[in-house]
Amino acid sequence: MWELLLIFSLLCWTSEGSVTCRNENNGEVDWYILYKTPSIKNQLQGVEYLYIDSHGMRTANKAISDSQGVLANTLKPLFNPGGSMAPNFGFISYSDQTPNSNAPQNFGHSKGVLLVDKSGTGIWLLHSTPKFPYAKDENSFWPSNGVKNAQTFICVTFPYDQFKKIGKHLQYIRAFPFDHRIPGDFHTELQDVVNKADVPPDDNFQQLSSNNRFNFYSxxxxxxxxxxxxxxxxxxxxxxxxxxxxxxxxxxxxxxxxxxxxxxxxxxxxxxxxxxxxxxxxxxxxxxxxxxxxxxxxxxxxxxxxxxxxxxxxxxxxxxxxxxxxxxxxxxxxxxxxxxxxxxxxxxxxxxxxxxxxxxxxxxxxx
Structure with missing residues (x-):
């Protein structure tokens, strides 16, 4: 019986599509940038934001904390009920200001999330919001402290092979992984991030190619x-x-x-x-x-x-x-x-x- 349940869960995972950046309509996108507003009395609640992708910039229709919004849609593979994740899926949430504490000062002042499907694509989501994501839940991923100030997010969809370079970058900036699941057959560089390897930075300038071959540089x-x-x-x-x-x-x-x-x-x-x-x-x-x-x-x-x-x-x-x-x-x-x-x-x-x-x-x- 459990074999049937496993097969069913994997089919459901596949039917939801690839691990990619997603827009407000849950459509797959190659990349986007979000610019969230601060809370301004009588003007803004601090959950409004501008959405930027290859088509230009527009005002978002949903709050950044919406359970069906851009961030929730993008992070959906992280929100699997009961923690049931496909065997070819891994993730790293890193931040110097975690939901529960602050990282030691010898780690970098960096924040982000990696979601990776070894058999296809993954995302790199860089951001500036402390304590994000607050929980692996679509209804409570947004931290209460994230309303007051303006914040930015950039999400890029990359093929699996690019996460070897991304893993190197996270080691160079010494990202602090506060939550993670990286299977043993993933890139060694991602394993080293999880193991908090201390690799001296070398002013590395790497070219990265997104899933649609748009060039980024770390x-x-x-x-x-x-x-x-x-x-x-x-x-x-x-x-x-x-x-x-x-x-x-x-x-x-x-x-x-x-x-x-x-x-x-x-x-x-x-x-x-x-x-x-x-x-x-x-x-x-x-x-x-x-x-x-x-x-x-x-x-x-x-x-x-x-x-x-x-x-x-x-x-x-x-x-x-x-x-x-x-x-x-x-x-x-x-x-x-x-x-x-x-x-x-x-x-x-x-x-x-x-x-x-x-x-x-x-x-x-x-x-």
């Missing part, structure tokens, strides 16, 4: 190098040969000013985001992303660390795209930045060690 900063001072975004600017506009957590303790050295590509902090839904300050935005500032350069990256002295000694990385349409979308979201031409007051505040104090006094920043 980059891991080399924390041993003094060339970038441990700033991931300086590393990225050098790699893509462009000045950058960068969005990172505006309330981060020890937040750094824009990087404006002579004869170097500049890295300018974004101060204000403007979307079709509303606009908000970087103190209300916990996402981490950057976009090329130069008109002829089309790089955009979703990253995992903030621009702050306390994070320059921690590992980190990003998933990047070289695509004009995506670059233009994100560059247009940056309404105001900390321009290198107007930094004198910020420099004075840094010298007096007052800038972080002002962040603490900001009503948008937690004490």
């Amino acid at each position: 980059i891991a900063k080399n924390i041993q190098s003094s060339a970038d001072g441990g700033d991931l975004y300086v590393t990225i600017s050098q790699r893509v040969s462009s000045d950058l506009l960068v969005q990172t957590w505006g309330c981060q303790a020890g937040r750094d000013t824009s990087f404006c050295r002579k004869n170097k590509f500049k890295v300018e902090n974004i101060k204000m985001i403007e979307t079709s839904l509303s606009q908000w300050k970087n103190t209300q935005d916990h996402s981490k992303w950057c976009v090329a500032k130069d008109p002829e350069n089309n790089w955009m990256c979703v990253a995992d660390v903030n621009r702050a002295q306390s994070q320059y000694t921690r590992r980190g990385g990003a998933l990047c795209i070289n695509d004009k349409r995506i670059k233009d979308i994100f560059k247009n979201l940056a309404k105001e930045s900390e321009d290198c031409q107007n930094r004198s007051l910020l420099d004075i505040l840094d010298v007096l060690n007052l800038r972080n104090f002002l962040n603490i006094l900001n009503p948008d920043c937690d004490p």
Whole structure:
């Protein structure tokens, strides 16, 4: 009898389709990016978001926490009742801020989920939301703390062979796996992630090909190098040969000013985001992303660390795209930045060690 039940469960698994990124209608997509809004009094509840894929950007119809929404549809293989998972399926949920605790500081400041079907495809979902996914359940996967601030998600569908490279990247950034199931015949690199192998990063820049052959690029900063001072975004600017506009957590303790050295590509902090839904300050935005500032350069990256002295000694990385349409979308979201031409007051505040104090006094920043 149990053999029949096993066969039935495997048939049900197959009928639901491949392990891929999925849209609001549960349709398979090659990739998407979500930009969730912060909670803004009398404007937004903090569950609205913009949905971006190969067709462009639009406002989502369902809340990001919806049990039939984009994230729930994508994570459905993780929500199997009773924990019954196909033998060729594996997953890794990693985060430095798990549902129950924080990871040790020697692990990377990174967050994401891998869902992998060894016989077909899998997904890599990078994000910036602490305690996500909160549970392996479609009705409680979204954490209550995920409402207040803006967050980003990028999901890409990859063939199984690409997870060998992805496993290397997760080792380079020393991702902390807080929940996982990786069968013994999966890539050794994924086994090493689960076993918390400590592999020194080498500033690795890998090309990854999605299921529909769209090129992505993973980059891991080399924390041993003094060339970038441990700033991931300086590393990225050098790699893509462009000045950058960068969005990172505006309330981060020890937040750094824009990087404006002579004869170097500049890295300018974004101060204000403007979307079709509303606009908000970087103190209300916990996402981490950057976009090329130069008109002829089309790089955009979703990253995992903030621009702050306390994070320059921690590992980190990003998933990047070289695509004009995506670059233009994100560059247009940056309404105001900390321009290198107007930094004198910020420099004075840094010298007096007052800038972080002002962040603490900001009503948008937690004490």
